[in-house]
Amino acid sequence: xxxxxxxxxxxxxxxxxxxxxxxxxxxxxxxxxxxxxxxxxxxxxxxxxxxxxxxxxxxxxxxxxxxxxxxxxxxxxxxxxxxxxxxxxxxxxxxxxxxxxxxxxxxxxxxxxxxxxxxxxxxxxxxxxxxxxxxxxxxxxxxxxxxxxx
Ligand code: DQA
Numbered sequence: 001x002x003x004x005x006x007x008x009x010x011x012x013x014x015x016x017x018x019x020x021x022x023x024x025x026x027x028x029x030x031x032x033x034x035x036x037x038x039x040x041x042x043x044x045x046x047x048x049x050x051x052x053x054x055x056x057x058x059x060x061x062x063x064x065x066x067x068x069x070x071x072x073x074x075x076x077x078x079x080x081x082x083x084x085x086x087x088x089x090x091x092x093x094x095x096x097x098x099x100x101x102x103x104x105x106x107x108x109x110x111x112x113x114x115x116x117x118x119x120x121x122x123x124x125x126x127x128x129x130x131x132x133x134x135x136x137x138x139x140x141x142x143x144x145x146x147x148x149x150x
Contacts (some may be wrong), residue, residue, distance in 0.1 A: 001046055001047070001048050001049070001074050001075075001145070002048075002049045002050075002051070002072050002073050002074050003038070003048065003049070003050050003051075003073070003074065003075050003076070003077060003141060003144060004050075004051050004052075004053065004064065004065075004068045004073045004075075004076050004077070005031075005034060005050060005051065005052040005053070005076070005077040005078075005137065006052075006053050006054075006055075006061055006064060006065070006076060006077070006078045006079070006080075007027060007052070007053070007054040007055075007079050007081070008054075008055070008056075008061060008079060008080040008081030008082065008083050008084070009055070009056040009057075009081045009082055009083065010056065010081055010082065011027060011054055011079060011081050012027060012054050012056070014026050014027050014030070014106075015027075015029070021106075021107050021112075022106045022107060022133075023106060023133045023134055025133070025134040027052070027054055029134065030052070030134050030137055031050075031052040033134065033137070033138060034050045034052065034137055034138065034141060035050055037050075037138050037141055037142075038050040038141065041141070041142070041145055048141075048145065050141065058083055058087055058089060058090060059089075061080065061083070061090060061093075062089055062090060062093040065090075065093040065094065065096075065097050066093060066096070066097070068097070068099075069096070069097035069098065069099055073099065074099065074100075075099055075100045075101070075102070075144045076094075076097070076099060076100075076101045076102070077101075077102050077104055077137060077140045077141065077144070078094070078101050078102070078103055078104070078121070078125070079103070079104045079105060079106070079137075080103075080121065084103070084105070084109075084116075084119045084120065084121065085115055085116060085118055085119065085120065086120070087120060088120060090120070090121065091120045091121050091124060094121050094124050094125065095124050100126040100144060101121070101124075101125040101126055102125060102126055102127050102128070102129065102140035102143055102144060103119065103121055103122065103125045103127070103128040103129070104128075104129050104130075104136045104137055104140050105128075105129070105130045105131065105136070106131075106132075106133050106134065106136065107130075107131060108130055108131030109130055109131070110130070110131075111131070126143075126144075127140075127143060129143075
């Protein structure tokens with residue numbers, strides 16, 4: 001089973017970017033924790049592979065979703081960053097992939113500015129984890145592995 005973890009714009013700055021909101025874990029810390037968890041949850045008959053990717057560019061994220069869906073990706077964990085609130089194109093890519101997607105936000109977007117309350121992918125993803133910091137990514141991986149149809 002292969003899970004692609006996609007991080008949108010400015011998430012490359014995690015660790016130093018507004019740590020009071022986003023925490024102190026870096027993207028490398030999150031990747032390491034996900035890879036460790038995937039190893040722990042792997043079985044001989046179902047190895048779990050996690051690949052992480054970050055881009056500041058909308059089209060690059062869409063290319064990645066399309067390539068994954070056309071290739072051997074089984075599910076996505078997606079934090080689109082600011083594109084969450086603006087990107088019809090990303091929403092279309094999620095729908096076109098026809099794969100399960102868990103939307104993750106480090107911060108509790110509902111406790112922040114009102115423009116962050118709207119997600120253009122909320123109704124087309126399998127589920128959402130919001131406000132639990134870096135741990136949200138690990139919960140998302142566990143959820144996908146427990147999903148009945150995977
Ligand atoms: C975010 C929330 C977004 O509103 C913001 O633009 C981000 C990060 C989060 O993980 O909390 O870049 O997706």
